[in-house]
Structure formats: C-alpha cells, structure tokens
Amino acid sequence: METKIKQARSARSHEPRTLVAPTPLVSELQAIVGVDGVIAQSDDLMVYECDAYVAAKQQPKTVVFPTTTEQVAAVVKAANRHQVPVVPRGAGTGLAGGTLAETDSVMIVLSRMNQIQEIDIPNRCALVEAGVVNLHLTRAVSDQGFCYAPDPSSQAACTIGGNIANNSGGPHTLKYGVTVNHTLGVELVLPNGDVVWLGGKVEGIPGYDLLGPCVGSEGTFGIVTRAWVKLTKLPEAANTMLAIFDDFDASAQAVSNIIAAGIIPAALEMLDDVFLPCIEQAYKFGFPLDAAAILLIETDGLKEAAAEEAARAAQICTESGAREVRTAKDEKERKHLWAARKGAFGALGRTSPSYVTQDGVVPRSRLAEMLKEVKRIAQEHDVRVANVFHAGDGNLHPCILFDERDTSQLPRVLEAGEAILKRCIDFGGSVTGEHGIGVEKINLMEYAFTPETLGAMKDLRNVFNPDNLFNPSKLLPSSRGCIEVGKAYQNAASAIEKGMTFLRRGVPL
Amino acid sequence: MDLLQRLQDEFKEALPVRAAAPSDAVDGVTSQAVAAPADATTAQALVAWCGREKVSFIPRGGSTKLEMGARPQSCDLIISTENLNAIIEHDEGNATIAAQTGITLAALNQAVGEQRQFVPLEETGLQSGATLGGIIATNYAGMTRLKYAAPRDLVVGLHAVLSDGRLVKAGSKVVKNVSGYDLNKIFIGSFGNLGLITEVTIRLRPNNAASAVWRGQFKTWQEAIAQARAIFEGPFEPTALRIHAHSATFFVLAQFDGVEKAVQIQMERLPAAVSQDDIGHQAGADGAGELRLRAVLPLQSAAAWAQQAQQLGADQIAWDYGLGIIYAIYSKVPDNAVDVVTKLRAQAQAEGGLVVVERAPHDLKTPDFVWGAPPSAFALMRSLKNTFDAAHVCAPGRFVGGL
Ligand SMILES: Cc1cc2nc3c(=O)[nH]c(=O)nc-3n(C[C@H](O)[C@H](O)[C@H](O)COP(=O)(O)OP(=O)(O)OC[C@H]3O[C@@H](n4cnc5c(N)ncnc54)[C@H](O)[C@@H]3O)c2cc1C
Numbered sequence: 010m011e012t013k014i015k016q017a018r019s020a021r022s023h024e025p026r027t028l029v030a031p032t033p034l035v036s037e038l039q040a041i042v043g044v045d046g047v048i049a050q051s052d053d054l055m056v057y058e059c060d061a062y063v064a065a066k067q068q069p070k071t072v073v074f075p076t077t078t079e080q081v082a083a084v085v086k087a088a089n090r091h092q093v094p095v096v097p098r099g100a101g102t103g104l105a106g107g108t109l110a111e112t113d114s115v116m117i118v119l120s121r122m123n124q125i126q127e128i129d130i131p132n133r134c135a136l137v138e139a140g141v142v143n144l145h146l147t148r149a150v151s152d153q154g155f156c157y158a159p160d161p162s163s164q165a166a167c168t169i170g171g172n173i174a175n176n177s178g179g180p181h182t183l184k185y186g187v188t189v190n191h192t193l194g195v196e197l198v199l200p201n202g203d204v205v206w207l208g209g210k211v212e213g214i215p216g217y218d219l220l221g222p223c224v225g226s227e228g229t230f231g232i233v234t235r236a237w238v239k240l241t242k243l244p245e246a247a248n249t250m251l252a253i254f255d256d257f258d259a260s261a262q263a264v265s266n267i268i269a270a271g272i273i274p275a276a277l278e279m280l281d282d283v284f285l286p287c288i289e290q291a292y293k294f295g296f297p298l299d300a301a302a303i304l305l306i307e308t309d310g311l312k313e314a315a316a317e318e319a320a321r322a323a324q325i326c327t328e329s330g331a332r333e334v335r336t337a338k339d340e341k342e343r344k345h346l347w348a349a350r351k352g353a354f355g356a357l358g359r360t361s362p363s364y365v366t367q368d369g370v371v372p373r374s375r376l377a378e379m380l381k382e383v384k385r386i387a388q389e390h391d392v393r394v395a396n397v398f399h400a401g402d403g404n405l406h407p408c409i410l411f412d413e414r415d416t417s418q419l420p421r422v423l424e425a426g427e428a429i430l431k432r433c434i435d436f437g438g439s440v441t442g443e444h445g446i447g448v449e450k451i452n453l454m455e456y457a458f459t460p461e462t463l464g465a466m467k468d469l470r471n472v473f474n475p476d477n478l479f480n481p482s483k484l485l486p487s488s489r490g491c492i493e494v495g496k497a498y499q500n501a502a503s504a505i506e507k508g509m510t511f512l513r514r515g516v517p518l
Numbered sequence: 519m520d521l522l523q524r525l526q527d528e529f530k531e532a533l534p535v536r537a538a539a540p541s542d543a544v545d546g547v548t549s550q551a552v553a554a555p556a557d558a559t560t561a562q563a564l565v566a567w568c569g570r571e572k573v574s575f576i577p578r579g580g581s582t583k584l585e586m587g588a589r590p591q592s593c594d595l596i597i598s599t600e601n602l603n604a605i606i607e608h609d610e611g612n613a614t615i616a617a618q619t620g621i622t623l624a625a626l627n628q629a630v631g632e633q634r635q636f637v638p639l640e641e642t643g644l645q646s647g648a649t650l651g652g653i654i655a656t657n658y659a660g661m662t663r664l665k666y667a668a669p670r671d672l673v674v675g676l677h678a679v680l681s682d683g684r685l686v687k688a689g690s691k692v693v694k695n696v697s698g699y700d701l702n703k704i705f706i707g708s709f710g711n712l713g714l715i716t717e718v719t720i721r722l723r724p725n726n727a728a729s730a731v732w733r734g735q736f737k738t739w740q741e742a743i744a745q746a747r748a749i750f751e752g753p754f755e756p757t758a759l760r761i762h763a764h765s766a767t768f769f770v771l772a773q774f775d776g777v778e779k780a781v782q783i784q785m786e787r788l789p790a791a792v793s794q795d796d797i798g799h800q801a802g803a804d805g806a807g808e809l810r811l812r813a814v815l816p817l818q819s820a821a822a823w824a825q826q827a828q829q830l831g832a833d834q835i836a837w838d839y840g841l842g843i844i845y846a847i848y849s850k851v852p853d854n855a856v857d858v859v860t861k862l863r864a865q866a867q868a869e870g871g872l873v874v875v876e877r878a879p880h881d882l883k884t885p886d887f888v889w890g891a892p893p894s895a896f897a898l899m900r901s902l903k904n905t906f907d908a909a910h911v912c913a914p915g916r917f918v919g920g921l
Contacts, residue, residue, distance in 0.1 A: 131817045132842070176696045187694060189703075190671050205895045210870050211814045211842060215889040216918045217712070217899050218657075218670065221703020225696045245753055269611045271634060271724020311755055314780035370692040374611025402694040403612070442694040450697070457697055461684040466699045468905040472898055484698060 034091045038073050038115070041083045046121075048072040057098065057116055061163075062106040062449055064365070069096060069110035074121045078196060078204060078234040081117060085232065086202035088115045094478045095200070097228035099140065099171030102163045104366060105447025107175065107227045107483055117232055119170045125149055126235070133240045134193055134210060139170025139233045150240055158185040158241040161443070162351040170233045176225030178443035180276040180350065183401040184309070185241060187443065189224040193237040197223065200231055200479040210237045222469060227445050228480040230473040244309035247275065248319035249337040249346055252304040252326035253297050257281060259330035260302035261377035264400040266325050267306075268373045272318050277401030278305040283360060283410075284353055284397050291356040292349035300332070304400065305350055353397045354408075361393070361410035367426050369433030370442040373403045382432045383407050390425035392418070404442035405433070431456060446484045454486050521550040521573065521594055528567060532560050534601060542596050544576055545589040546880035549596050552578075556601035558618070558716045562679040564597065565714050569681030569909040576913045577710040579620060579649030582641075583656045586876050587709045588885040591915030597714060599651050605629055606717060607691075614674060614691050616719040619651025626650060635722040638666035651715050657707030661758035661838050662773065666723065670706045675719035678705045678712070681909045691719050704902065710913040711921055712906045726775035730785050734770045735792045742768035743821055746839040754784050756840075763824065763835040807834065807847035809855055810877035811862065815842050819869035826865060830858045842871075851879055856887065863890055885920040892919035 031039065035049045048054060049071045058066040070093070075081045088095045094114040101108055110116055122138035125146060129135065130153050137146060143164040146157040160179035161167055167177070173195060178187040185191075194208030208220035223230050254260035260279060267277065280288070281302045289296040296303065304326065308318035323334040337343040349356075357364055371379040380396070383405070387394040398406040409425055411418040430440040430453055440446075440453045454463060467485055470477070519527075525535045535553040542552055555561040568575050575595040578584060599620030606616040610633045617626060624646070626637050639653050640660030652658075654676070659668040666672070675689035678701075688701035705715055736742040742761050749759055749772050758773040769792075774784045785791075811832075815823055820842060824835045827846035834847040852858050855878065863873040867890075875888045892899075896919050903910075903921045915921075 129816075176700075178694055182694070186667070186671060189700070190667065199898075205898065206893075207895050211816065211872065212668075213812075213814045213843070213874070214872060214893055215874055216893050216895065217902055218703040218707055219895055219898055219902070221670065221706075222699040222701065225700055265611050268613060273724070310776070311753065311780045311783070313783055314755075314777045317777045317779060370694055372609055372612035372614070372691055373693075374609050399694070403692055404694050437690060438692045439690055439695040439697045441697045442692070443696055445696050446698060454698060459685070459687060462687050462701070463698075465680075465684060465686045465701060465906070469699050469701065469704070469902070472901045472905060 034087065034093070034115070035071055037087045038071060038084060041087065042073055042075050042080050046074045046076070057101070057108075057110065057118070060098075060101040060103040060106065060108040062104050062109075062447060065106055065109055065448060067110045067112060069114045069116035070112065071114075072116045072118055074118050076121045078198065081198045081232050081234050082202045082204055084115065084117055085198055085200065089200075089202060089478070092478070094481050095232075096480050097170070097174065097232045099168030099174070100142070100163075100166045102167045103171060103175060103447065104368070104444040105175075105441070105449040107445055107447040107480070109448050109482075111481060119168060119232070119234070122234060128240075130155065130240070132210070133242070134237055135240055136210075136235060136237050137169050138235050139168060139173075141169045143167050143169060143172055146238070151243070154243050155240040156243055157238060158182070158191055159188045162354065164351075169236060169238065173224050173233050173236060174226065174228045175443070175445040178399065178402070178404070180278050180347075180399060181307075183277055183399065184273055184275045189221060191239040191241070192220065192224050193239060195220060195223060195233045195237075196235040197231045197233055200474045200476065204234075208237070223473075225445070226473075227447060227484050229470055229484055231479060244275070244311075244315065246312040246315040247307055247309040247343065248315050249305070249307045249343045250319060250323060251335045251337075251346065252306060252323070252331040253300045253333045253335070254302045254304070254330060255300060255332050256330055257301040258377055258381065260304055261380045261400070263304060263326050263329035263331065265373055265376050266329050267322050268401065270321065270325055272308070272322050272325075274306050274318065274322060274401060275309040276305065276307040277399075278350055279303070279396065279398055279400040280305070280350070280353060281396040283393070283395035284357065287356040287359045288349045288353055290359055291352060292345065294345055294349050296349070297333075302396075304331075305346060350397075357395060357408060357410075360395070361412070363413045364395070364408040364410045365422060365426055366406050366408045366444075367429055368404070368406060368441045368444040369430050369438060370402065370404045371433050371436045371438040373401070375436050376400065376403055379405065379432065379436055383429055386425050386428045386432070390421045390428070392421055392425050394425075399442070402442060403438065427453070448483060451484065451486050524571075525551060525553060525595075529560065529564070533564060538596060544584055544593055544596070545883055547590050547593050549576070549593045551594075552596040552598055554598040554601045558602070558677070561597070561602060561714060561716050562683065562685055565679040565681055566683030568595065568911045569683065569907075572909055572911060574911045574914050576916070577651070577655065577714050579652030579655075580622060580645075580647035582645040582648045583652055583658055586656060587913070587916035588888045588920065589880055589883040589915070590913060591920070593913075599649060602716060608633070609691060610635065612691060612693070613722045613724070614693070614719055615722055616675070616691060616717060617650055618717050619649060619654070619715050621650050623648050623650065623653065630722055631725075634725040636725055637720060638662070638672060638723045639669060639720075650718050650720070654706055654718050655708065655710050655715055661760050661841075664759060664838065664840050665755070665757040665775070669720075670703065672721045673702050673706055673718055674721060676702050676705060676715055677717040678715045680713040681907045681911050686713070689719070693721060704906075709917050711903065711917040713912055728778040728781040729773070729775045730781050732772045732774070732785055732788050732791045734789065736768040736770065737766075739763070739768060739821060739825065742770050743839075745770045749788070750840045753787065755780075759839045761835075761837040761839055763828065763837075765833060807849050807877060808851045808879070809848035809858075810875070811846040811859065811873055812876050813844045813846065813862070813866050813871060813873045815844060815866055815871035816869060817842060819866075819871060820844060823862065823865055823869070823871070827862055830861065845876075855879075855882060859887060885915065885918060889918045
C-alpha cells in the first residue's frame, strides 16, 4: 500500500524586507520563488553565516528557499547566468563548515522542501524531499514497524538532504550501515541546472555507481532535491546495557574484544569521565560519577538472538575489567539512556565554555592504542579532552575543551586536533568518519591521500561540477573560491577576535 | 610487430605473458595475448603501457562472470589476475581483509576461517572459482545479500590503476569513512571499464554459530509467494529467501544463520520442511542457461513479470524475495530472443524496474540488448569514462551505452 503523507510547509520565519532596490539577480530569484522566498538583507542573512562549525563565518549574499525541483533548477540557472557560486544548505547542523558561504554566493536552503511524498511499506522505501527532517521520516513509519536507520544524534533537526550530502552516520549505523547504504536514488539538480536521477526506486540500475560518491559529496555535485531511501524493519527486541569501567584503557580494550569475538551489536558507544557528570546533570539517569568510562551497548534482532548476544557482550565486558554491567529494564529506561547519549554534545557546555569536536576513525583493533595517543597529545598540548564516540566503528569524537576568552588556548586546541587526526591516518584510518571534510579538514586531505588519488577525486568532481561554482572551497584542497582554506588557524583566530564563538552550550538542538 | 612480442620486449621477464588461445576469447572476440602480472607495480606499468600504446584489454579473474557485459568492441589483450593473489593484511580485530584481486573467494575464506570469520560474498552457483576482483568488478551478489548486503556495501578500500598510469587508492581499512569522494563506488560494478582493480579491502563477518536451510514445496505461485511473504514480514530474519519455480513446481528456500536458539526457533515457526533429497538439486540451484535475464522489480509487479517470463519460455525462475531480483533462465535460446527480452524489459520498465541480460549468444550482445537503454545520467557516465580512461582501452564497448 502506498501512503501519501502531507505535512505543513514549515513556517516562513524570514519575512522579507525590501528596503533597498533588489539587484538584478535578486529580482530574478524573486520571480522564481516569490518575494517571500528570498533573503538579501544583511541582518536576516546572519543566521546563514555558518553551520555548527562556527570557527569560520561568512554571510552569503542571497538566500533562497525554493519549494520545488523546478524552482531549484531555475535558481541554479540564474546563479549561473550571473556567474556566482551556489551553496546548498539543509538545517545547518553540519560540523565541518560545509555550508560556509562564498562572499558573493547564492545559498539554496532546502527547508521548505519538506514533504514525504510516498511511503511504500511493502517495498520498504520512501520518496522524500531533501528538506525532510531525519526524525520525521522515522516517526512517519514507526507505527507500521519501520524506521529510517541512519540516526545521527542531530536527527531531530538535520535533513535527509544534509545526511546524504555528508553521508551521515549515527550510533546504530554500526549494524545497519550509514546513509549511503540506505539511499536508493537521488534526484539531483546539476550545477548547469539539468535535473538527473542517480539510482532510483530499485537497486542495480546499470551504469557506473555515481550515486555512491554523490552521497558524501557535500553539495559539490549539485543539489539533491528528492531521494528514494530505504526503510528498515524495527527489530523484534533490543537489549541495552551500560558497562561501567574504572579504567579507561580497559573500556577501549573491551570494545576491541567484543568486535573480535564476532558480536555485531546494533550500537556500541563510549563516554568518558568528563562527559559522565555533564550528562548526569542534564539527564539524571543515575550514571556513575566515579567511573572512568562507560560503554553503551545495544544488541537487537530476534528476541533470542538479542538476549544471547547481550549476555556474551556483558561477559566480555566483565572479563575485560568492567566493574558492573547494568541492563535497561524497560523501554522507558532504554529511551532515557539514548536521550542522554544523543544529548551528550549539548551537555558538554556544563564543563567547558567551548570545544571543537574531531571525527577521526581508526581500525577497531587499534582503539585502545589510539585513545592513549589522544591522551598523550592532549597532555603535550596542554588541553583537556572529553571523549564520546561510536566505539564499535572505531569512530572517535574527542572534544577538545577550551575557553575562547583566553585566546592563547586556541592555537593549542587546533594543533592538538590536527595531531590527533594525523595519528588516525598513521594508524590506517581516516580524518572523518561521518562529519565530512567541509572547510575544517581540507588541509589534511593531502596528508591522507596521494596526489594521484586527489587528482582522481578532482576529475570526478569536474564530471559533475566542471566550473567549480558549486560549493567551491569545500572538500578538495586548492579549489577556486573566496574562502581561505588551509588557514584554519587564522580563520578561527580572527573569528575569535571578532568576538565570535565556537560550538558551545546551546547548540541549537 | 605482434602484441606478444611487443609485450616481451617491453617488460622482459617481469611480465608472464603468452599468446592467446581460442578459449581466451570473450564473447567470441579473440585477443592476441594473455598477460598475468605477478605484482602490483607491473600491473600498473602494464595498464599504463596499454593506455599509451592504445592496446585494448579486458581484466580477467576466474572467468565465472566474463560473459556478462556487451560484446567487446575490441580486446587486444587479456589481463589475467591469476598471479595477483596475495593477502596483504588480515586485520582480525578490525574484521577486514585486504587482498590482491586475483585471489579466489575460496582461498580468502580459507585464510580468514582460521579466525572464525568469513567473507560475506558468494559464489553464485553458476561456476566456481570466482575471484575477489571479479565479484567486486561486477558487484555480483547472491541470495545472501538479503542479510549481508552487496559487495558495494562491504568494500571499504581498493586500489585501481588507470590507463593514464595513475594508481588510485580509494578509502582505507576503516569501516566508516567520509574523507573526500568515495572513489570505491565507481569501480565497484564497473566491469573493468574504468581501470584494473588490483587490491580490495573488505569487511568480514564472524562465523555463524548455527545455520539452517528450510525448503518448502508448493503447487502454485500464489502458495509459494504467500509463504515467502510470511517469512519476509513475520518474526524471521532470513539470510536468504528465494522462490524457485521449475516449470509447474515451486520451492521456497529460506536460510537462517546466527545464534543457535534463534535459528532453531525460526525453523520451528515454519511447517515441516521438504528434505533436499526429495527435491534433488532443483530448489536453490540455478543453472546458467543459455539465455539468462536478471530483473529488478518492485514487489507488487514481480509475480506478473515472473509468470510472463515463464510464458515466454523460461524454464527456471529464481526470485530473491525481499531483494526484488528475479532471474529468468532459458535452457535453450528462444528463436525470438530479441522479442522476448524487449517485451520483458518493457514490462519491467513500465513498473519502475529493469532487466539486464546476463547471458546470451554473442551475436545478440549489443550494449542496449544487454543493459537496456542508457539511464538519465548517461552524459555524466560518458564524461567519467572520458576522464578516467581517456585512451578508451579498458574493456571498450562492454558497458552501458557502449562505454
Ligand atoms: C549536536 C550535533 C550532533 C551531531 N551528531 C551527528 C552524528 O551522530 N552523526 C553524524 O553523522 N553527524 C552528526 N552531526 C553533524 C550533522 O548533523 C550532519 O552532518 C547532518 O547530516 C547535517 O544535516 P543538515 O541538514 O544540517 O545539513 P547542513 O549542515 O545544512 O549541510 C551539510 C552539508 O550538506 C550540503 N547540503 C545540504 N543539503 C543539501 C542538498 N539538499 N543537496 C546537496 N547538498 C546539500 C551542504 O552544502 C553542506 O555541505 C551532528 C551535529 C550536531 C550539531
């Protein structure tokens, strides 16, 4: 059965003000999307000067809110005629500066394309517009026993289009896979304004898999306007446990031991002693305040399988030195635990005014080793680090804490971050598991890839975006563009001089 | 000078090379030589040389899927991966293995089996001897894809050499990675058309504690479909779920893997199974046939398509329920093969599906007959081909739209 779902278009929060005469481009854009679909006034543009990576800021010249694919295509063509760059944006929760504008750019915000157009339960897929909020899709299908599996902690705000652009993950992607594993096809407005489908409702459409690299292309291949995504059957049962460790290294070793023992949990997350008091204060779960680290482990599937895997994982934790393993006693407690985990970043503001989050990945076999490296690097740079991460995937999120009022801290923070990411690469890993390169990590691309491989990436980009007018200055080094990439220090330092803030308490989630 | 001689002059002892035999022909197109580089550096040099000298080549692994793809425009040289078969690194704790692409799936599994792991790829029952490279280059999965996913979702890194001499190192060994564009994907399923894949890093799975296969026999399509649907939608987590139709006999095969109790309970939830002996090798087996089609269809259109394929002469149907994939196998090529394919393809496309011809007589194998008309993104694909294989020497003509 195919169900059509209509949701109210989001409230138009930006009332236009036409105090000064619009430029020719603005007039053209207004003709396409209507007067209330364009912002070109400096005060109103402030919201769009950055995403959740606030170290660098730059207002776009114009922001447009199309409601259809045709409008997106027309806006792109108009921008082309005026030779100005285009920057796509979803909810702006990106952590790598992927939505950072060029000075003269048109920003296309997909938030008004927020309709779930079709839910096809028998075929386990849905057709959604790019601006649909991740969690809204899951809510729309959960009654029928399904979910949209990729579940970033920001899922209450971030959009499917943003998830696709960043190939986002989440706690449960350990078992269920990341966004690229759940995207069947995308409708893409190319940088020349043409509209194509990559993939479609069914898998296996002949030809090169262009959908694969389009997922994770951070808005440099074009604008995703609609997508067919997979829906996943909810498991019959889920067991959620909290393993409490007095020794940090032992918790890391437990993660490697669980993976090595051949258990594939649905989620395997870790939080350290800096995070514990913060989330305890915020969520009052009864987390142990004296522990060095906790693991949040979930197994799911058929009742019998979930129970047996949980028992084995618990035993491994105990053998690896856990002081206690608690099991969530009911669905309420389980949800409470997950709320605390997903709210961890937000709670960090309780201990530090500011922080930067890294997103490195190492082989699961080297997790304990890498965490020791993180500690060493933190000491060497005299910074404090808090750890919360998708341990089962080897995906670290060391948060480097600092106080932006003390400008002397920032260079150390950024240097420590870079040192950590370089170690991840040395360990055979990656500088980013789910947040993307954006502008933040662009200067590490040359450390991570050979010139030949980077050249191949550039060739691929040119297939889609030959003039590099689409989200320039992102993802690949030495792109054309007005943003000084590779100079994260200066950007950040000058941001701070101007009194701008880093991610901190009150991340809009 | 003939190609064999030129290769010998160029590479000396570094490259094992011989004259091609008639059995080396691909879709009836005979090549002049077969080269089997024994290390990655030589492989890279060879592909670069082919690009410079405009020598067209087709990479060859175990030959189990070499008949897939359109008839090549030309094929001067076969590059066999038989000597590129080393395991680079088995990282048990990370549950990944990196290996050269000529290694067979069987050899890989043997290596990781000692650590109670396996490679979640499949020999698809057509022929044994599939290599890692062949499976990745065709993105070919069997029925266990329902649980284990397709090669595309399992590969985390690969090396490919391009005809302009570049070595592309895509991804790494970690299981989650969004740094830069995922170049893995464009090579997976590209049928050797963009370059030679020399090394692959792939995820492993832990051995299952228990495993069982349930088989039921049915008299009608309706009964078989009802059973498959009950398994797909009910309290089961099948690794594979296939309806197999052999003339007027229908079998449903469901495979369950995992912890013992769960496997047992799922088997108990089903009616008494038919034993393998009763049904011989029919259920689950799929012969290659002389004409073999793979359709992908939305669920509600699948049964009608399968029945139509039977009416048009298919003597075996294998329907991977839940994946929407249907194989229609003709043991003899129908006289009107082109009409049959055209009709079945039109029916699938009208329902939002597609048909690919996996096996057919050589003379029929034009790109459009094999793959169907090029997709909406074809201009992008052509542009990709032109940049990655500007010399047009990598398996020319074999892919969609004659790429
Ligand atoms: C508190 C917090 C927790 C987070 N937790 C996670 C987590 O667990 N896992 C995770 O992976 N990420 C996480 N993130 C990061 C972020 O939420 C994700 O990257 C998310 O997918 C971004 O979606 P968005 O709609 O906000 O996109 P935006 O930030 O608006 O854009 C992100 C990128 O996508 C591009 N883009 C957006 N829409 C489109 C489109 N329609 N077409 C083409 N390009 C487009 C933009 O140009 C930009 O490059 C977290 C962020 C925060 C602030």
